[in-house]
Structures are given as structure tokens and as C-alpha cells.
Amino acid sequence: MQAAVLTEFGAPLTVRETPDPVAGGGEVVVEVLAAPVPPYAEEVFSGRRNYPLEPPVVPGIGGVGRVVHVGPDATRLRVGDLVWCDCTVRSRDDALDPDITLQGWSSRGDGGARLARHLHDGSFAELMRVPTENVYPLPADAEDDPARWSSLGVYVIPYGGLLAGGLEAGETLLVSGATGNLGSAAVATALAMGAGHVITPGRNRAALGLLADRFGPRVRPVELTGDEDTDRAAMTAAAEGPIDMVIDLLPPAAPSSVARTAAMTVRQYGRVVLMGGVGMLGGTDFALPYPWIMRNSVTVRGQWMYPRPANVGMIRLIASRALDLDPERLRTFPLDAVNDAVEYAAAHGGPFDRTVLTPAAA
Known part of the structure; x- marks a missing residue:
């Protein structure tokens, strides 16, 4: 061969x-x-x-x-x-x-x-x-x-993270890294699973516009400035309510501060799923304040790839055209x-x- x-x-x-x-x-x-x-x-x-x-x-x-x-x-x-x-x-x-x-x-x-x-x-x-x-x-x-x-091989990766975080129909999700290849797949997958709204932060205006045009008002784009306090406030405001879950799919070159800014928008009892490459090539470690996690009862978990049943679930989502x-x-x-x-x-x-x-x- x-x-x-x-x-x-x-x-x-x-x-x-x-x-x-x-x-x-x-x-x-x-x-x-x-x-x-x-x-x-x-x-x-x-x-x-x-x-x-x-x-x-x-x-x-x-x-x-x-x-x-x-x-x-x-x-x-x-x-x-x-x-x-x-x-x-x-x-x-x-x-x-x-x-x-x-x-x-x-x-x-x-x-x-x-x-x-x-x-x-x-x-x-x-x-x-x-x-x-x-x-x-x-x-x-x-x-x-x-x-x-x-x-399917692109979509099943964030699908594994959304399953790990227990995304439920009607919830508000924030996708950190939403304008990337995997992040945009997470947006589409979450909406196919019934997410009420998806917050999509990023710096690429064209990519943010493409997401909004494809999915309509359920997608809430946020253009990032690089200032943690400003960006966190903008993401929180875009949600118009509690953010139930954050999934991080940022690439290795992204600074850990961007991942932290997104993660700390999640509500009390919310969930944060880490699937990206932050820190894989060195740089500042990803750190979240212990008191913030503890006092807000936030669940933070990592997810590498996806469990085997996720393949069957993704095939069904595509076959039903819930994911187009x-x-x-x-x-x-x-x-x-x-x-x-x-x-x-x-x-x-x-x-x-x-x-x-x-x-x-x-």
C-alpha cells in the first residue's frame, strides 16, 4: 500500500x-x-x-x-x-x-x-x-x-468535554477559544445538544461574526481586549444571566491569563472543563484562586479526548442533522x-x- x-x-x-x-x-x-x-x-x-x-x-x-x-x-x-x-x-x-x-x-x-x-x-x-x-x-x-x-473527528473532542461537564439543555455555556477550529466545533455541538446560549469570546472579529451569522441570537460574541477585569465583565454581561459552564479549548500559544479570565465567569456551583493546550509549550502556569473555587463550590476538571460512547452520540447528532x-x-x-x-x-x-x-x- x-x-x-x-x-x-x-x-x-x-x-x-x-x-x-x-x-x-x-x-x-x-x-x-x-x-x-x-x-x-x-x-x-x-x-x-x-x-x-x-x-x-x-x-x-x-x-x-x-x-x-x-x-x-x-x-x-x-x-x-x-x-x-x-x-x-x-x-x-x-x-x-x-x-x-x-x-x-x-x-x-x-x-x-x-x-x-x-x-x-x-x-x-x-x-x-x-x-x-x-x-x-x-x-x-x-x-x-x-x-x-x-x-466527526473534530466535533467529538469538544463533545467529550461537554459530556464531562454535564451540559444540560437550556444552560448557558462559555467557550474559551471559540474562534478556533475546536472552539467553534464546541459552539456548534453545544447548540446541537440544546444549550440556551453560548458566549463566544475572541479577538478575531471576522470569526466572531461568522459564529453569530451561522447560529443567530443564541450565540453571544465578546471581543476581547486583553484586560482581565474588562473582559470578564464583558463576558458576564453578554450572558445576561448566570454562566453555568465554561469549556476551555485554547491552543498552547495562548496565555494562561485568558483561560483564567474565562473560567472565573462561571456561577456558584458552576463547572469548568479544561481541554486546551495552555501550558504545553511552557509559559505561566494556569492558576485559579483556591478561595474562589472553594467558596463558590466550583467544579474544575480536565478532560483528554472523550469516552468511547461519545463516538456513537456524535454519529447520532450528525445523522439526525441536529448538528449540520x-x-x-x-x-x-x-x-x-x-x-x-x-x-x-x-x-x-x-x-x-x-x-x-x-x-x-x-
């Missing part, structure tokens, strides 16, 4: 012939029809994000594909099924504290690194080997546009143009911009 290989950090990906993957027990081989290329992929491949990939490696964070082989323990998947392949792989030998790897992308700790060495390669290839439990059948209408359905993928701005690239795709994704990382590789069509 053909695959795009990261031979070393800082080098362009090389498209070359590699051995076809072979599924063992508990695994599936999938023909990759559409693999999302995140806007920060160039930062990963250059080494600037310091992700624990071990070159040579086929990168990629899941995608849409067609099953070509199933292991003997699969009871419902069939060859030919159109499926979503989730990159979040958990070890099977500890139910309470599993090791985790993002297949073809990243991992956590020594156990996650060992898991990554077993499931080394991701979706930037014609074929991919995936754990059986990470493969999810898609509805029939996904056949019409697999590339658009690969946006039609407005996505989609650009596809064949596998042999993978470096062009990475460059394009870096320049088009705004709200609802999607860059997708189509390996099987190469």
Missing part, C-alpha cells in the same frame, strides 16, 4: 510503498477513504509541539473508511461496512486507569508509549489497522460524502499531495475549515 511517512521531525512527509497491515485478534483493517488533517499538523511534524511520536511513522488521527478485514472476535462488523475509526486507543488490561495513545499521533506515559509502538501507524495511508472497539458503523447517507463525515455538516468549508487532497494538505491546513484553521486527505482515491 501507499502511505505518507514521517521519517524524522522537521522533514516533509514521504509517500512511499509500505507493507499492508495485518489484523490480529481484536483488530480490523480498514481502507481509508477520508482522514482529517488538523491545522496544527505542521507543528507536530516539525517537532515544535514535542509530541512523543517515534519516526518513521505513518501519522493521522482516525478517519472514515471501509472494512476490508475483520478479526474472529468481531460479531457485527462486516467486510464492506462504512465506518468511523476513532484514534483514541485504550489499553485493555486496566478498566479503571487504562493507558491511552492517540494512534499515529500522541500518547501518555510509558504505558501509552508501549501501546503506540504496537498500533504505530495512523490514517495517512491507503489501509489502516484499528482495534475492533475503535470502529463504529456509519449511516447509509455517509456514503455520499465520507470526507465531510470525517469532520453542510456549512463546513471542505478541501480534499490526494495522498500524494499530503505536504500540500498540511500546509493548507495550517493556513486554514478557522471556524469550520476542514482539510481532508483521501488516500484510497489516490
